[in-house]
Amino acid sequence: MEDVNYLRQVTLTDLYTDSVCRKHLPKAGIDHSVRVAELAVDMAVRWGVDPDLAGKAGLLHDIGHGDFIVDGEWSYNLYATGDIHPIKGAERAHQLLVLKGEEMAAAREIALAILFHSGSTPIRPTGDPTPLQRLLAEADDVLEESDGRHHERELSYREGLERIRKLDAKIDALGTAAGAAPPPPK
Ligand SMILES: [Fe+2]
Numbered sequence: 001m002e003d004v005n006y007l008r009q010v011t012l013t014d015l016y017t018d019s020v021c022r023k024h025l026p027k028a029g030i031d032h033s034v035r036v037a038e039l040a041v042d043m044a045v046r047w048g049v050d051p052d053l054a055g056k057a058g059l060l061h062d063i064g065h066g067d068f069i070v071d072g073e074w075s076y077n078l079y080a081t082g083d084i085h086p087i088k089g090a091e092r093a094h095q096l097l098v099l100k101g102e103e104m105a106a107a108r109e110i111a112l113a114i115l116f117h118s119g120s121t122p123i124r125p126t127g128d129p130t131p132l133q134r135l136l137a138e139a140d141d142v143l144e145e146s147d148g149r150h151h152e153r154e155l156s157y158r159e160g161l162e163r164i165r166k167l168d169a170k171i172d173a174l175g176t177a178a179g180a181a182p183p184p185p186k
């Protein structure tokens, strides 16, 4: 199979398969993380936002979630009173992105979109939100269900991996269509 990851420093697959994502994404749900990434890329095309940044922000947006487990079940009440996941997520995502080799400016943009993506923690940008910040918050809102049910939908790691690989291929195809450099000769 042809390598489709030549255009970007860091792919969604690089992030998804890292131990940090494997540990933390299941807390908010692999299904939710993958769905927000997919929707964020679709919205990015419509809004004229960089689909690579949108996909990464979508995939990592809830990486700061805690466990919020009471009596073996995810507790919306505990989440609503004790949550600071945008703060933890912004830092965790930034650290992971930089470790993987992401450009510092891109890592910052993604981390700030994660910091401001949710009303569950009262943090707001000092100026108008950027298009990426608005896009991520809206993508997350669109997929929200009452009582946090969007966090409980099941998707296996392997099924998620297949969808993330497809999303990487889609982002790379968008980059090619937008006039990005052709792949280096093999
Ligand atoms: Fe969130």
Ligand SMILES: [Fe+2]
Binding pocket: 028, 032, 036, 061, 062, 140
């Ligand atoms: Fe979310």
